Amino acid sequence: MACRISELVIDVADPERLAAFWSEVLGYVELGREDDGSIEIGPPDAGFGGPQPTLVLSPSSSPRTGKLPLHIDVNATDRDQNAELERLLALGARPADVGQTGTESWHVLADPEGNEFCLLRTRLQPL
Template sequence: MACRISELVLEAADAERLAAFWSEVLGYVELGREDDGSIEIGPPDIGFGGPRPTLVVSPSGDPRPERPRLRMDVSATDRDQEAELERLLALGAAPVDAGRTGERSRHVLADPEGNEFHLLPARLPTLPVSAPPR
């Protein structure tokens, strides 16, 4: 395995309300807030990098229907970020100019159908594979 879904980013008109809703639905707790109003929620006592992805609810005033409101962010598990970036590009991912200033070390990419995702700098441990129940 080379990547794991580490977080899902959900754009919302009311980040507070949606974060509270999904916290109740998933049994998550608030893990942190960003200056842009984003709220990260995740499993209690585990946080980012655990076996379940965290959810970042991000305020957005962009109601364009063609813009997806849910994005996956992935983290490498068995190599560094730059090696994983090379692998993803070889698989058909394409860099996206998202107008970022470079203050964060994430890579904005698009899958072969144009769906954007981010490759985060955090390297996460590989999760053990369990056998399906019989």
């Protein structure tokens, strides 16, 4: 038997802001809140333990330094990459430079707190 990823925990300065952003990006909903200010978001029908991992946005006052050692990759499910890029930029994402050459098939973006993520080219089927 193997493990699978059930949730990703991200330290953030403003859990409310990032929960709203990532909920819009992924089509997630708020699943719960903890006393420490953490907000968990996930797929509306499955929640925790479903086929997709949930995200826990955990408050942190520690400043981030440098490029993240781990980042999220996303793929559009109902439009092409260019249309999805426009949608993500309208939600508050911004282009990020992590040393790419400009010939990549993906776009490197940052969420409203500067956490890098990539928009890949391949359109995936929705779950």
